[in-house]
Amino acid sequence: MVAQKKGASRGSEDPEELARVPLQAILLADSFTTKFRPITLERPKVLLPLVNAPMISYTLAWLESAGVEEVFVFCCAHSKQVIKYLENSEWFSQPNFTVTTIESHDSVSAGDALRLIYERNVIHGDFVLISGDTVSNMSLTQVLQEHKERRKKDSNAVMTIVIKRSKPSQITRQSRLGTDELFMAIDPNTKQLLYYEDKADHAKGSIYLDKLLLADKSSISLHNDKQDCYIDICSPEVLSLFTDNFDYQHLRRHFLKGLLVDDIMGYKIFTHEIHSSYAARIDNYRSYDAISKDIIQRWTYPLVPDVKFFGDSSTKLERLGMYRASEIGQSRSAQIGPFTVIGNGTKIGDNTKISNSVIGEGCSIGPNVSIEGSYVWNNVTIEDGCKLRHVIVCDGVIMKSGAVLEPGVVLSFKVVIGQQFIVPSYSKVSLLPQPTKQDSDEELEYADNSTGIAEISSLTHTLDKSNGEIVNEQQETQRWPTSELGTGGAGYVWSVCEGGHDEEWRHSVAPIPAEKLAEVIQAVEDDLEFAQDGSSLPPSGELKLDSNDSDYDEESRDDSYFENEVEATFLRAVDENIKVEHVVLEVNSLRLSSNKQTADCAGAIFYSMMKLALETPHNSASELVQATTKVITNWKGLLKYYLSDIDEEIEVIMKFEDMCLESAKEFSPVFDKILYLLYDQEVIREEAILRWDDEKREADESDRIFVRQAETFIKWLREASEEEDEEE
Structure with missing residues (x-):
C-alpha cells in the first residue's frame, strides 16, 4: 500500500x-x-x-x-x-x-x-x-x-x-x-x-x-x-x-x-x-483546504498523490507541483497552473484556466472556464464560461454555461446551477432541504445530532443509507424552485444559522477577507496591550514559582522558524496571486505573534524573494539577474512596506551579504548588479548604500568582499552626490 x-x-x-x-x-x-x-x-x-x-x-x-x-x-x-x-x-x-x-x-x-x-x-x-x-x-x-x-x-x-x-x-x-x-x-x-x-x-x-x-x-x-x-x-x-x-x-x-x-x-x-x-x-472546510495544500506540497510524504496507495499510480508529479493522471483530455490552449491535481478521465476545454485546485475523475470542463483554489470532485459537468473561485463542488454537480460560484460556496451532490446564475459567497446548496431544527452551541459532538439526522430523513424520505443516493420517485417528479438557482437549476440554498455570518469566513475554503484579517490583527494588538499590565500571560512562557512578582519569561523564538513562515506566506501569495496589501496583513500577524521587529520582516521577505529568484530555472549569471529583476519588480511594494528608515535598508544589504556567503552563493558573483537593481527600483536608497560603505571601512578585509565588488557603483554614487551638493 x-x-x-x-x-x-x-x-x-x-x-x-x-x-x-x-x-x-x-x-x-x-x-x-x-x-x-x-x-x-x-x-x-x-x-x-x-x-x-x-x-x-x-x-x-x-x-x-x-x-x-x-x-x-x-x-x-x-x-x-x-x-x-x-x-x-x-x-x-x-x-x-x-x-x-x-x-x-x-x-x-x-x-x-x-x-x-x-x-x-x-x-x-x-x-x-x-x-x-x-x-x-x-x-x-x-x-x-x-x-x-x-x-x-x-x-x-x-x-x-x-x-x-x-x-x-x-x-x-x-x-x-x-x-x-x-x-x-x-x-x-x-x-x-x-x-x-x-x-x-x-x-x-x-x-x-x-x-x-x-x-x-x-x-x-x-x-x-x-x-x-x-x-x-x-x-x-x-x-x-x-x-x-x-x-x-x-x-x-x-x-x-x-x-x-x-x-x-x-x-x-x-x-x-x-x-x-x-x-x-x-x-472544518478551512482545515480541509489547508491540509489538501500540504498534501499537494508534499509535507505529508509518503502520503502524496503519486504514491501507490491512492489506487492510481498513473498520477505523475510534474513541475511546480502539478499532478496529472495519464488518461485526461486537455485542450492545447488550456492552462494548468501550479499546485493542481487532475484526475483520470477528466476533459478540459479550450482556453480554460485551472490553478491551485483539485479536479476529480470523470469531470467534463468546457471552454473558457476559470477555476482557482477550488475542489471539484468526481463526474462534475462545468459548461462553457463558468467561473469558480475557492469553492467545493461535490460529485455529479452540473454548472450550466456562464454560472459563477463566489468564494466559499459549497455545492452538495448532484446540485444543478442554472445558466448565468451567480451563487453568492459562503452559500451552501443541497438537493436536500435544510433541517427545520438546527443543532446549537458550536455543533457539539453529541446529543441533538442524532435527532437532526432522523429529522432530515423524515423530511425528505430520500436518503438511501447504503449508498447515499436520491431514490424517492416522488422527489423526481417534484421540481425544486428554479428561482433559487436560476433557470434549470435544482437544489435548496441553505440559510445561514443565527450568528453564522460572523463565522462563515473562519471555516471556509475561501481566503480570509482583508477586513476580517485586519480585525484579527487589531484584536491581537489589544491583547498585547492588555498583557502589559501583568494581568495576562505572554503567548508562550514559563511560570516560575520562586519569582516574587510572578514574572513570565517568554520563550525565545527561533529566527529560522519565523523566516520559514514568512517564506511560506510569500510563496502562497506568488502562487495564488494575492494582493500586496493582503500579504502585509498576514506578515503583520506573524510579526505580532512571533514578537519580531519590522526589520526582521524586511529581512525575511527579502530572503524569500531572492530564494524564489534563485529557484527559477537559469543557466547563467545573466539569467539569474533577469529572474531576480522580475521578482523584485513584481514584489518591491511588499518589501518597501517594511523599509521605513535607512537602518532597515542597511539590514537588507547585510542580509544579502550573508546569503551570498552562506545559503545562496550563486548570487556572490552578481552582488553588485543586484545592489544596483535594488537602487534602480528605489528599494534601497543612495544614503543607505553609502552608510553601509562607511560602516565597512574599519572592518577586516574578509568583511569587505562585497564592498570592493561594488566599488565602481559606490564611487559613482559618491561623485553624483558631490555634484548635486555643488549645484545646490
Whole structure:
C-alpha cells in the first residue's frame, strides 16, 4: 500500500510479549459533528475525497506504516457506506494488518463509541485512538516507548496526547486550520498536561490556574502556540473510565478536562511534541483546504498523490507541483497552473484556466472556464464560461454555461446551477432541504445530532443509507424552485444559522477577507496591550514559582522558524496571486505573534524573494539577474512596506551579504548588479548604500568582499552626490 515499510518498535518489551499483544488502534469513522453539512447528510465525512482519495485511507495508510497491526473502525452515521467501502478496498487484505468494523446506530458521541468498544472486550493493551479524518506521517516508536516507560513507574499515567508547535498565524486566530486558539499548561520537566482550554471557553486575556497545580511543581510552561493533533496513546483504563462516567461524551471537553480536575482518582495525561513530522485533523472546510495544500506540497510524504496507495499510480508529479493522471483530455490552449491535481478521465476545454485546485475523475470542463483554489470532485459537468473561485463542488454537480460560484460556496451532490446564475459567497446548496431544527452551541459532538439526522430523513424520505443516493420517485417528479438557482437549476440554498455570518469566513475554503484579517490583527494588538499590565500571560512562557512578582519569561523564538513562515506566506501569495496589501496583513500577524521587529520582516521577505529568484530555472549569471529583476519588480511594494528608515535598508544589504556567503552563493558573483537593481527600483536608497560603505571601512578585509565588488557603483554614487551638493 504505502511505500514506507513498517518497522516501528514498541518499547522495550521482549518479542514474545509483542507477539501476544499486537499494537491496536481504535479509529472513529464518525466525527459526531455537523460542520460538513450539507455534504455529510449524503456521505460520511471519512469517505469525502481529500486530494482524490477518501480521508479514511490516509488514516489507515499511516496506521499500517507506523506498525499498528489491528484497527477497529467504529461506524455510526452512514455506517453501511463505510463498511461497503472497506470491504471493497485493499485494506481488508493487507498482511499483518487487520481491519475490523464495529457498527452502531445508537451512539451519538465519541463517549458512546468507546463504551460500546469496552463492552466488546477487543482491546487488550495500550492502543492508538484516532479519528478517520486525520493525516499524519509521524513515527509511533518514541511516543509509545515514552508512554510505556511512564506506565511502569506510575499506573495512573493513562494517556499521552500528540501535540506540535502551531504556525504563528494560528496563534492570532486567523488560523490556517480554522480552529480556536488553544491554551495548555505543561510541566516542562515531566511533560505532564496540567491545563487545557480553547479560546471559546475563557474570557479574553484571562487564564485562571488552580493553586493546587503549583503545589509540587517547580515550574509550569503555559502555551498558546501548540496544536492538538488528536492522536492519543491510551491505556486500557481509558475505556473503563468512559464506562464509569456516562457524562463523558466529548474526548476533549469532557474526558480530558474531567481527568485534569479529578483530584480523587489521580489519573494523569502527558504530552508528546513532534517537530519535523506532520499531523493534522480535518475539522472544518478551512482545515480541509489547508491540509489538501500540504498534501499537494508534499509535507505529508509518503502520503502524496503519486504514491501507490491512492489506487492510481498513473498520477505523475510534474513541475511546480502539478499532478496529472495519464488518461485526461486537455485542450492545447488550456492552462494548468501550479499546485493542481487532475484526475483520470477528466476533459478540459479550450482556453480554460485551472490553478491551485483539485479536479476529480470523470469531470467534463468546457471552454473558457476559470477555476482557482477550488475542489471539484468526481463526474462534475462545468459548461462553457463558468467561473469558480475557492469553492467545493461535490460529485455529479452540473454548472450550466456562464454560472459563477463566489468564494466559499459549497455545492452538495448532484446540485444543478442554472445558466448565468451567480451563487453568492459562503452559500451552501443541497438537493436536500435544510433541517427545520438546527443543532446549537458550536455543533457539539453529541446529543441533538442524532435527532437532526432522523429529522432530515423524515423530511425528505430520500436518503438511501447504503449508498447515499436520491431514490424517492416522488422527489423526481417534484421540481425544486428554479428561482433559487436560476433557470434549470435544482437544489435548496441553505440559510445561514443565527450568528453564522460572523463565522462563515473562519471555516471556509475561501481566503480570509482583508477586513476580517485586519480585525484579527487589531484584536491581537489589544491583547498585547492588555498583557502589559501583568494581568495576562505572554503567548508562550514559563511560570516560575520562586519569582516574587510572578514574572513570565517568554520563550525565545527561533529566527529560522519565523523566516520559514514568512517564506511560506510569500510563496502562497506568488502562487495564488494575492494582493500586496493582503500579504502585509498576514506578515503583520506573524510579526505580532512571533514578537519580531519590522526589520526582521524586511529581512525575511527579502530572503524569500531572492530564494524564489534563485529557484527559477537559469543557466547563467545573466539569467539569474533577469529572474531576480522580475521578482523584485513584481514584489518591491511588499518589501518597501517594511523599509521605513535607512537602518532597515542597511539590514537588507547585510542580509544579502550573508546569503551570498552562506545559503545562496550563486548570487556572490552578481552582488553588485543586484545592489544596483535594488537602487534602480528605489528599494534601497543612495544614503543607505553609502552608510553601509562607511560602516565597512574599519572592518577586516574578509568583511569587505562585497564592498570592493561594488566599488565602481559606490564611487559613482559618491561623485553624483558631490555634484548635486555643488549645484545646490
